[in-house]
Amino acid sequence: MALLQISEPGQSQAPHEHRLAVGIDLGTTNSLVATVRSGVATVLPDANGRPLLPSVVRYLNGGKTEVGYAAQARQAEDPKNTIVSVKRFMGRGLKDVAHVESTPYDFVDAPGMVQIRTASGVKSPVEVSADILKVLRERAELSLQGTLSGAVITVPAYFDDAQRQATKDAGKIAGLNVLRLLNEPTAAAIAYGLENASEGLYAVYDLGGGTFDISILKLSKGVFEVVSTSGDSMLGGDDFDQRLFCWVVEKAKLPPLNPRDMRLLQVRSREAKEHLTLHGDAPITAKLSNGELVDLKIDTETFCSITQTLVGKTLGPMRKALRDAGLAVDDVKGVVMVGGATRMPQVQRAVGEFFRRDPLNNLDPDKVVALGAAMQANVLAGNKPQGEDWLLLDVIPLSLGLETMGGLAERIIPRNTTIPAARAQEFTTFKDGQTGMSIHVVQGERELVSDCRSLARFELKGIPPMVAGAARIRVSFQVDADGLLSVAAKESTSGVEASVTVKPSYGLADADIERMLRDSFEHAKDDVHARALTEQRVEGQRLLEATKSALSQDQGLLTGEEREAIERAMRSLESLLAGTDHRRIKHAADALNRATEDFAARRMDAGVKRALAGRKIGSL
Amino acid sequence: MLDKAYRDIQSQVHPDRFAHAGDAERRASLQWTTRVNEAYRTLKSPVQRGKHLLELQGVDVAFETNTAMPAEFLMQQMELREQLEEARDARALDALRAGLQKNKRSLEGEIADTIDAKKDYKGAADLVRKLMFLERLDEEIDSGYEALE
Numbered sequence: 001m002a003l004l005q006i007s008e009p010g011q012s013q014a015p016h017e018h019r020l021a022v023g024i025d026l027g028t029t030n031s032l033v034a035t036v037r038s039g040v041a042t043v044l045p046d047a048n049g050r051p052l053l054p055s056v057v058r059y060l061n062g063g064k065t066e067v068g069y070a071a072q073a074r075q076a077e078d079p080k081n082t083i084v085s086v087k088r089f090m091g092r093g094l095k096d097v098a099h100v101e102s103t104p105y106d107f108v109d110a111p112g113m114v115q116i117r118t119a120s121g122v123k124s125p126v127e128v129s130a131d132i133l134k135v136l137r138e139r140a141e142l143s144l145q146g147t148l149s150g151a152v153i154t155v156p157a158y159f160d161d162a163q164r165q166a167t168k169d170a171g172k173i174a175g176l177n178v179l180r181l182l183n184e185p186t187a188a189a190i191a192y193g194l195e196n197a198s199e200g201l202y203a204v205y206d207l208g209g210g211t212f213d214i215s216i217l218k219l220s221k222g223v224f225e226v227v228s229t230s231g232d233s234m235l236g237g238d239d240f241d242q243r244l245f246c247w248v249v250e251k252a253k254l255p256p257l258n259p260r261d262m263r264l265l266q267v268r269s270r271e272a273k274e275h276l277t278l279h280g281d282a283p284i285t286a287k288l289s290n291g292e293l294v295d296l297k298i299d300t301e302t303f304c305s306i307t308q309t310l311v312g313k314t315l316g317p318m319r320k321a322l323r324d325a326g327l328a329v330d331d332v333k334g335v336v337m338v339g340g341a342t343r344m345p346q347v348q349r350a351v352g353e354f355f356r357r358d359p360l361n362n363l364d365p366d367k368v369v370a371l372g373a374a375m376q377a378n379v380l381a382g383n384k385p386q387g388e389d390w391l392l393l394d395v396i397p398l399s400l401g402l403e404t405m406g407g408l409a410e411r412i413i414p415r416n417t418t419i420p421a422a423r424a425q426e427f428t429t430f431k432d433g434q435t436g437m438s439i440h441v442v443q444g445e446r447e448l449v450s451d452c453r454s455l456a457r458f459e460l461k462g463i464p465p466m467v468a469g470a471a472r473i474r475v476s477f478q479v480d481a482d483g484l485l486s487v488a489a490k491e492s493t494s495g496v497e498a499s500v501t502v503k504p505s506y507g508l509a510d511a512d513i514e515r516m517l518r519d520s521f522e523h524a525k526d527d528v529h530a531r532a533l534t535e536q537r538v539e540g541q542r543l544l545e546a547t548k549s550a551l552s553q554d555q556g557l558l559t560g561e562e563r564e565a566i567e568r569a570m571r572s573l574e575s576l577l578a579g580t581d582h583r584r585i586k587h588a589a590d591a592l593n594r595a596t597e598d599f600a601a602r603r604m605d606a607g608v609k610r611a612l613a614g615r616k617i618g619s620l
Numbered sequence: 621m622l623d624k625a626y627r628d629i630q631s632q633v634h635p636d637r638f639a640h641a642g643d644a645e646r647r648a649s650l651q652w653t654t655r656v657n658e659a660y661r662t663l664k665s666p667v668q669r670g671k672h673l674l675e676l677q678g679v680d681v682a683f684e685t686n687t688a689m690p691a692e693f694l695m696q697q698m699e700l701r702e703q704l705e706e707a708r709d710a711r712a713l714d715a716l717r718a719g720l721q722k723n724k725r726s727l728e729g730e731i732a733d734t735i736d737a738k739k740d741y742k743g744a745a746d747l748v749r750k751l752m753f754l755e756r757l758d759e760e761i762d763s764g765y766e767a768l769e
Contacts, residue, residue, distance in 0.1 A: 019640070149640075150639070150640075179640075180636075180639065222631075223627055316769045319765070319769070320766070320769075323762060323765060380636055380639035381639070381640055382639070389636075391627065391631050391634060392636060393630065417657075418657045420635065420653045420654045420657065421654060422654045422658070423658075478650075480635070480650060481635040481636070481650070542640055546640060546642050546645070547642060550641075593642050593643040593644050594644070596642055596644045597647075597648075600641075600642070600644040600647070600648040601644075601648045603645070603648075604633055604645075604649060604652045607629075607632030607633055608629050608633060608652065608656075610632065611625065611628035611631075611632050612625060612628075612629065
């Protein structure tokens with residue numbers, strides 16, 4: 001066995017050395033971090049050997065935080081400052097949050113995303129998520145003994161743009177280089193498909209703590225292609241706990257509860273639900289703060305009947321996903337079950353009946369997403385030689401569009417479009433002399449804008465005055481490989497152009513992120529400069545390696561002069577890497593990036609030519 | 621064939637291949653992948669593919685402006701839409717869809733023949749317009765299913 005190679009964080013690594021990359025499942029209830037070691041994906045446990053990290057953060061006076069089991073243990077005692085299931089608030093306003101009345105938090109209805117007032121200040125769900133991610137990052141860096149070169153973070157496939165953006169921001173604040181946001185069911189399909197060498201059409205049924213996804217994938221040698229996806233980003237195991245909690249309150253004829261008792265009974269309800277997975281009945285006992293004793297027993301039959309509508313709510317999205325894929329139930333070769341909530345026997349039964357086959361459970365439903373994400377992170381970090389890696393083709397879950405006259409949503413990119421994708425549409429002015437146009441970007445399937453999610457609004461100004469209908473305003477949408485949207489609008493007549501680009505971020509401006517980054521470093525007593533230097537060195541090194549390998553493969557695409565210019569930029573970056581000025585390193589890296597722009601485009605063209613050599617469009 | 625070509629190109633240009641590359645390469649990769657996805661979508665959809673092939677021959681299918689269709693075809697479409705409105709359960713929708721799929725397949729065959737063998741591009745444009753009507757009906761059947769749920 002080879003000795004583990006340990007390199008000083010931030011020190012240059014030899015080319016082709018294994019880069020440290022992890023996959024993170026940032027779950028509603030639990031989070032995990034996994035990596036690929038010696039070709040095998042494994043979950044990284046904490047110092048006590050526990051693989052899961054409860055997604056619970058407790059904020060104490062003086063800016064101290066507790067994350068995971070420690071916070072979980074105190075949740076009934078300190079419910080206002082102990083945030084559970086924060087994923088449900090990501091990218092969401094107060095009006096979107098279900099069961100506000102039965103959460104103990106002190107919400108602040110900030111524009112865009114809801115915030116929570118805690119003992120250590122007002123916290124955005126993004127910051128709470130970042131605190132969970134930070135613990136996982138530290139766990140991974142300790143275990144792998146080095147700085148992470150990148151991470152893949154999973155999100156529910158049915159997350160909209162705001163929720164995705166919020167997740168990526170959380171990664172950034174936690175100091176992670178987010179290589180990709182990966183859809184949870186897709187991650188599970190990777191782990192399952194590679195493990196079982198599966199081919200054909202598979203459905204992934206993912207019922208987590210707070211979200212439900214169903215994805216249909218076509219698996220073939222080396223390609224994972226998502227055909228369609230559907231779901232409900234407000235449905236999960238938490239809702240089953242909530243039903244049980246309501247049953248308890250009703251059955252025991254309890255008066256309105258204080259936050260402590262409420263949380264206590266919610267915890268007991270969850271425990272009872274888990275107990276019912278393996279037993280015919282479960283006790284629910286709790287001593288309330290007024291001394292009253294709740295002592296109930298629930299059997300499987302009652303639990304199934306009070307949660308029947310929740311299980312039923314997953315059937316609609318399943319039918320929709322099949323319809324969108326143009327498939328019948330019998331076309332599906334297997335159904336992979338993912339997420340802790342799929343352990344409930346009534347869920348297994350319902351899915352089995354729907355697909356008329358036994359669901360596949362041979363991978364741990366808690367770990368499979370993190371394992372798949374680790375495998376993808378390993379590929380994205382470039383640790384697999386070409387030929388041995390695979391290709392992942394994913395889709396957007398919800399249509400993207402614009403508001404038009406009368407509050408109607410005009411669809412620009414329909415749901416289930418393969419990403420990356422771009423589409424443009426032309427609009428015009430409706431008043432004479434109109435010089436501005438307000439653009440409202442929405443996401444959803446409904447016809448009325450008011451029923452869709454509002455992603456961004458911006459104003460295009462400086463349109464030259466002309467008669468109504470004469471201006472040509474081209475609005476273009478670009479969705480990247482993370483499923484994130486950017487929108488640009490451009491007026492192009494009479495030679496005048498104006499353009500604006502917005503990155504829709506639900507409430508969080510770049511300045512907010514910067515502030516949170518600063519705050520988090522101050523609290524962690526981390527040295528901002530040292531961190532920035534490390535990052536720039538890793539980034540610069542990565543760029544040098546990538547350029548070197550590009551040159552060795554395709555130097556024929558360059559003239560001697562062009563090659564000389566690129567090499568000059570490389571030498572300048574190389575000489576600065578050993579220095580301590582992170583700004584100069586960044587400048588040199590930017591310069592190298594600019595110097596290789598044409599080269600990159602040519603390499604890409606050459607790749608396409610190779611793939612298409614000798615083919616005609618009619619023959620495809 | 622199309623699927624294979626699509627995958628071959630994607631495996632060359634996809635952003636996953638360039639996650640650790642420089643900004644310039646990542647940008648180029650994003651642009652190329654976007655174009656390839658768009659091309660694949662066009663060639664995969666019979667209506668878009670027909671429209672594109674005819675444009676290459678200088679014939680504009682003109683969905684938006686040319687809505688003149690033979691009276692007989694329009695009558696048939698209206699009848700189908702009435703049936704859709706009257707459909708009250710999934711079984712009725714299933715039957716409508718099965719009939720529609722058959723019509724689409726045969727129309728697609730006719731289009732291929734009109735373009736490839738007969739080289740009657742004007743005639744083909746009329747057929748592509750018909751196919752587009754059928755696709756719209758297909759979408760409405762989808763909404764029908766959604767309304768049932």
